[in-house]
């Protein structure tokens with residue numbers, strides 16, 4: 510199916526993109542890799558009159574910013590993230606999530622900024638960014654601001670981004686200065702490859718003691734969500750396969766059946782079951798005990 514007709518304009522700077530968004534209002538959409546937007550337009554789920562191309566703004570740098578942590582440009586592709594030595598060493602969960610997005614073509618075009626802004630509940634990157642304590646740096650008509658990942662994902666395809674804001678980069682503060690182990694695993698939908706359930710786990714360690722645990726899920730709920738009962742069970746615990754397995758059993762605690770997504774492929778009960786299984790796998794993998 511072809512998308513509806515639209516006008517196309519390329520922005521040459523972040524400021525120009527913000528200005529174009531203001532100019533065209535609700536009629537415009539940013540386009541980065543186009544791998545979520547164009548399919549949605551082909552399905553007539555969206556029909557923007559103007560596409561503002563931001564793909565050449567140069568926001569694709571992945572760097573360790575001394576004194577801050579890791580910064581990943583909004584236009585970094587899934588492939589660039591999955592194959593970055595810095596991301597693999599400091600934020601393994603993010604590299605692993607990016608490595609299982611779609612197929613080679615999708616990973617070569619799709620971007621982290623587009624993935625987070627689209628906020629598909631079955632996307633892979635949101636849980637990794639949540640578990641790693643990321644923050645989303647955005648620029649809009651009133652300047653720049655930082656949105657903690659914990660406050661970014663609000664619901665189905667809904668984020669805290671204001672209409673005329675652009676994600677410029679995703680930051681992971683202090684990540685190079687702590688002893689952090691992380692991982693991402695998913696149960697992919699057999700046809701689309703999207704996450705039926707995906708879990709990212711991040712363990713901050715002091716020797717063999719887990720000082721902080723952050724665990725988050727995709728696919729299970731209408732937006733990426735932290736599993737706080739698991740985190741509470743792990744904080745202060747001594748690392749062992751038994752401790753991690755027992756904590757994973759709490760993955761669905763605090764949620765009702767209605768909180769879980771359900772569709773033809775996976776009922777809410779099945780998703781709740783998968784959540785425990787994949788939480789255990791993510792924790793064991795992060796700890797190097799898989």
Ligand SMILES: Cc1cc2nc3c(=O)[nH]c(=O)nc-3n(C[C@H](O)[C@H](O)[C@H](O)COP(=O)(O)OP(=O)(O)OC[C@H]3O[C@@H](n4cnc5c(N)ncnc54)[C@H](O)[C@@H]3O)c2cc1C
Nearest residue numbers: 539541542543544545546611619620622623626632633676
């Ligand atoms: C066949 C196929 C399989 C896929 N499988 C998976 C999968 O398994 N897991 C997964 O996570 N994803 C999957 N995807 C989606 C893919 O990862 C997309 O690339 C990604 O979700 C969106 O990134 P994009 O750069 O393509 O964004 P676009 O499609 O260009 O944009 C998506 C949305 O984000 C907005 N946007 C883009 N960039 C920014 C920015 N910097 N600031 C603010 N708003 C912005 C756009 O306006 C638009 O609303 C799949 C896609 C396809 C086509």
